[in-house]
Amino acid sequence: MDRWDTISGQCFNTLVIRATPEQFERWNRAALAEGKTLSRWAEDVLHAWAERCDA
Numbered sequence: 001m002d003r004w005d006t007i008s009g010q011c012f013n014t015l016v017i018r019a020t021p022e023q024f025e026r027w028n029r030a031a032l033a034e035g036k037t038l039s040r041w042a043e044d045v046l047h048a049w050a051e052r053c054d055a
Contacts, residue, residue, distance in 0.1 A: 017042075 019027065031041030 015046075 027042070028038050031038045034041060036044070
């Protein structure tokens, strides 16, 4: 319940992902390789995963 209390103060359209510096750099390089910002790249990846789950 403590975890819910912490999260419940955030907006529902917010996703918090914790990453090590190494993970963050890997994701950032992947985004830049596609000519995208990290946030745009993450959004595109999440949309693609969601579409695969709907199939």
